[in-house]
Amino acid sequence: MxxxxxxxxxxxxxxxxxxxxxxxxxxxxxxxxxxxxxxxxxxxxxxxxxxxxxxxxxxxxxxxxxxxxxxxxxxxxxxxxxxxxxxxxxxxxxxxxxxxxxxxxxxxxxxxxxxxxxxxxxxxxxxxxxxxxxxxxxxxxxxxxxxxxxxxxxxxxxxxxxxxxxxxxxxxxxxxxxESPRRGLEFVTRKISHGVARIKLGLDQELRLGNLDAQRDWxxxxxxxxxxxxxxxxxxxxxxxxATGETHSVREFCELAFGHVGLNYQEYVVQDERFMRPAEVDLLIGDPSKAHTSLGWQPKTSFPTLVQMMVDADLQLLKEQNR
The missing domain is CATH 3.40.50.720 (NAD(P)-binding Rossmann-like Domain)
Structure with a gap:
């Protein structure tokens, strides 16, 4: 059945x-x-x-x-x-x-x-x-x-x-x-990839973000x-x-995303108090060894590949929207 x-x-x-x-x-x-x-x-x-x-x-x-x-x-x-x-x-x-x-x-x-x-x-x-x-x-x-x-x-x-x-x-x-190209625009990773695409295409001049030092297992x-x-x-x-068992900062995500289109993130990223959390989560990194052993599961997509995939998808999306 x-x-x-x-x-x-x-x-x-x-x-x-x-x-x-x-x-x-x-x-x-x-x-x-x-x-x-x-x-x-x-x-x-x-x-x-x-x-x-x-x-x-x-x-x-x-x-x-x-x-x-x-x-x-x-x-x-x-x-x-x-x-x-x-x-x-x-x-x-x-x-x-x-x-x-x-x-x-x-x-x-x-x-x-x-x-x-x-x-x-x-x-x-x-x-x-x-x-x-x-x-x-x-x-x-x-x-x-x-x-x-x-x-x-x-x-x-x-x-x-x-x-x-x-x-x-x-x-x-x-x-x-x-994360993925289907992530909502309110999430920081997609906000970055979409922002990078907008700046690269001349639709924006800056990207406002909160805590650049927050670290996540993406x-x-x-x-x-x-x-x-x-x-x-x-x-x-x-x-x-x-999880992947690796941790990366928001800053590192920015560096890779802007670097993928030949830009320096420091020239475009502005820290904005409005996007800081009232109580921050500083360092999240998972130990997926139980999933590896019991489920036979392993992540297939590397962090740089994920960032590049998201930026490329947003470049494509914005080009189609602004024809």
Whole structure:
């Protein structure tokens, strides 16, 4: 029988790459979207004829129950959330409702409809926040530094709780920062690649950024979605850190991005207090050895390749938009 997967957040960066990957594995893919007048299907336009889109909302458990009953997936990938850290400060309650309690609603819907459904929860390296050890692994204590990070910690532990209390196949992937040309413009990596392309094409003269010394473990989203799938193919549910094991600063990202088009970032980047976080996360670097050993997963895309891919994609996009 054909495997059927439900992806919440299918219109997002990760959802679009995961949908592509699952289709390539022969899955029937169902994507949950909220009923809103501003849904953006841009990231999945090329695969839209091959997926079934259904309406549901993480704020409404009844809609989730009805959706599961109607479509009977064998796997659920819960990627939907208020996923921008900066927005979680002015919108902490909404972030908690979707990113924390939304996980409980989905888990509970799975428990009620079919507890044999395999469940994936998108956890985040932001849960480590003010890190207590370097690198961070599955056993590292959490110390979140934003409402988003706090909400993700709740989502992570409620997944563990349902797994242990109801014997459900529920996994969390603790994904470190993963980027791509499909990243939203509000994220610093895409802000840089898009800004570089605009400056190179003469559309802008400067790029305003926050903390250039913040360090992250950056990988390619297309590599990371394969790890999500691998987690649900194991004999037993568990949680895994998915990362490259390398760390790079925002400054280094700028240097590579501007250098790729023959420019010096120091001539264009301006630090702006408005983009500083109230509480910064200084050094995130993951230890993916458990994923390497247990899942056989390895990142395929290097950091310089990722940066160049994003800059090239934005140059192409802007050229098409400004013909």
């Amino acid at each position: 054909k495997k059927r997967a439900l992806i919440t957040g299918i219109t997002g960066q990760d959802g679009s790459y995961l949908a592509e990957f699952l289709l390539s594995q022969g899955y029937e893919v169902i994507g949950m979207v909220r009923r809103t007048s501003t849904v953006n299907f841009e990231r999945i336009t090329h695969i839209q004829p091959h997926v079934t889109l259904v309406t549901g909302d993480l704020l409404d458990e009844v809609s989730l129950i009805n959706m599961l009953r109607e479509h009977r997936p064998t796997e659920v990938y819960n990627l939907a959330a208020q996923s921008f850290v900066q927005t979680s400060w002015p919108q902490p309650v909404f972030t908690g409702e979707t990113t924390a309690l939304g996980v409980t609603r989905m888990l509970d819907a799975v428990r009620l409809v079919d507890p044999d459904i395999r469940f994936y929860q998108a956890s985040s390296s932001e849960m480590f926040g003010k890190v207590v050890e370097v690198p961070q692994k599955e056993t590292t204590p959490f110390y979140p530094r934003s409402p988003y990070g706090v909400a993700k910690v709740y989502g992570h532990w409620i997944t563990v709780n349902y797994r242990e209390s109801y014997n459900m196949f529920a996994c969390s992937g603790i994904l470190f920062n993963h 990988g390619f989203a297309g590599d990371y979605v394969e790890a999500m799938w691998l987690m649900l193919q194991q004999d037993h549910p568990d949680d895994y850190v998915i």
